[in-house]
Amino acid sequence: MNILRTHHVAVICSVYEQSKRFYTEVLGLEVVAEVFRAERNSYKLDLRLPDGTQVELFSFPDPPKRLSYPEACGLRHLAFEVADIDEAVAELTKKGVAVEPVRVDEFTGKRFTFLADPDGLPLELYEQ
Incomplete structure (x- = not known):
């Protein structure tokens, strides 16, 4: 196996819009894609750092x-x-x-x- 680098980190948030604002407006991560998955009542927001590493921001109803x-x-x-x-x-x-x-x-x-x-x-x- 030849692991090259970290591709992404996934983060589950409790209040999607608040976390989306924090990661994009406060930290300045670039939005790559945003989708709402109706079957899961969940958003998935792909964010990118300048080196290409990504942060996936998820929302789920009532996460523990x-x-x-x-x-x-x-x-x-x-x-x-x-x-x-x-x-x-x-x-x-x-x-x-x-x-x-x-x-x-x-x-x-x-x-x-x-x-x-x-x-x-x-x-x-x-x-x-």
């Missing part, structure tokens, strides 16, 4: 809550690489998004921070 804190087994967070962490934090703060203080990765020396999407999913910004 997922534990994030304390940290539970499973996917811990979704990380996005940014060129300038200070610029990214300033832009998010200006848009009313709460962002944790910037920290330094003790192993790589790179700067990073965390924020949450509208459903509390931990998102990391990791400086290039």
Whole structure:
């Protein structure tokens, strides 16, 4: 097997329009396709990052809550690489998004921070 890269990450949201706005207007991801699947009463929104990686945003009626804190087994967070962490934090703060203080990765020396999407999913910004 020759895995090349991450193709996409799927996120289930509780309030579709709120999450759609967050991922497109706040984070700036590009909309590739949006469909409503009537048989599932569910939206599927394909979003793309500049490198081609995609985020699939799903809505389902009454999805169960997922534990994030304390940290539970499973996917811990979704990380996005940014060129300038200070610029990214300033832009998010200006848009009313709460962002944790910037920290330094003790192993790589790179700067990073965390924020949450509208459903509390931990998102990391990791400086290039």
